[in-house]
Amino acid sequence: MFGKFKKQVDTIFVDSNSPAFHIESSVNVILSPSLYWVKKISLPIKSLREVKALLESLFEDTLPEGRYSYEAYKFNDEYFIFAYKDKYILDLLAQKGIPASKINGVYFAQNELLHLDEAKKIDENEVIVVKDDMLILLPKKFTSAQNMLNVKDIKLSKHRVTLKQFGHIINEKSLYTIMALFVVLLLLVSTQYMITLNKIDKLQAQKDNTFSKYSLKPTMMQNRSLLKGYKESYNRQIELRNIIAVVLNMPLKPTQKIKFISYENRKFTLSYSGLKKGDEHYIERYFSAKNLNYSAKYNKNIWYVEIKL
Numbered sequence: 001m002f003g004k005f006k007k008q009v010d011t012i013f014v015d016s017n018s019p020a021f022h023i024e025s026s027v028n029v030i031l032s033p034s035l036y037w038v039k040k041i042s043l044p045i046k047s048l049r050e051v052k053a054l055l056e057s058l059f060e061d062t063l064p065e066g067r068y069s070y071e072a073y074k075f076n077d078e079y080f081i082f083a084y085k086d087k088y089i090l091d092l093l094a095q096k097g098i099p100a101s102k103i104n105g106v107y108f109a110q111n112e113l114l115h116l117d118e119a120k121k122i123d124e125n126e127v128i129v130v131k132d133d134m135l136i137l138l139p140k141k142f143t144s145a146q147n148m149l150n151v152k153d154i155k156l157s158k159h160r161v162t163l164k165q166f167g168h169i170i171n172e173k174s175l176y177t178i179m180a181l182f183v184v185l186l187l188l189v190s191t192q193y194m195i196t197l198n199k200i201d202k203l204q205a206q207k208d209n210t211f212s213k214y215s216l217k218p219t220m221m222q223n224r225s226l227l228k229g230y231k232e233s234y235n236r237q238i239e240l241r242n243i244i245a246v247v248l249n250m251p252l253k254p255t256q257k258i259k260f261i262s263y264e265n266r267k268f269t270l271s272y273s274g275l276k277k278g279d280e281h282y283i284e285r286y287f288s289a290k291n292l293n294y295s296a297k298y299n300k301n302i303w304y305v306e307i308k309l
Helices: 048-054 084-093 164-170 174-211 221-248 280-287
Strands: 010-014 026-031 035-041 069-075 078-085 103-108 126-131 133-141 257-264 267-273 294-299 302-308
Touching: 035 133, 048 069, 048 078, 103 294, 221 267, 221 302, 257 280, 280 294
Parallel strands: 010 026, 026 103
Antiparallel strands: 035 078, 069 078, 126 133, 257 267, 267 302, 294 302
């Protein structure tokens, strides 16, 4: 009998540019698209719970830096997924004269105004419109909208938004339910913790096996240092081989020979005999073409060359 006299709760639309409200009784708040991020996605997942577990990664590299909450709702064979800042919305509502004590429920415009069949003005500068199942804000000059948005008599969906700081006002739950969820979560975490410990033990055993098999050093720092030394030695050997190949492949006249060749302290030293004055210019051009870093001198028909690695 008393249900017939249930108090009517007004509904208001709030945008970041909305003027201040004068609230006397509880209200339902529909949040403008300017107050959240939304995507429509298709996933090969039927469970909404599994989708919600992926929300943070689905918004990765999309959101500005900050702390976000996430929500998702099924839409035909797809999903609407949302990201929003609890504190920003709460602070904005307070600035607009909407105290937490007067809020009955908070909703996304994306869910509540999807039925709009034409653009509606939200103020003198912006309109709200549905395009490809997405609710967006546009400058009024881009449309011919004349009518203001009216949400007073709108029938709200079941998709309330839980704002963390006063979630008990928006979506009250019993203490026993919270405790039960906590126990279930604790069991899940404990199980996952044991599984993780087991995996760590297996990985450690594999690591010890590998270190023993290949006679590696006991720490990764030592092994990285060892690897660095091997790489430097390998690179020097490759560089030395390239220089030797250049030297040995250089065309010489029958009377011209390599008289001496040695390598010490990263210096490659060699001398040529049988050269007449001026013959060394040909060899210099050859070395220059091969980009060798060398110095040379000519003395008594012998050309002395030093190449630095």
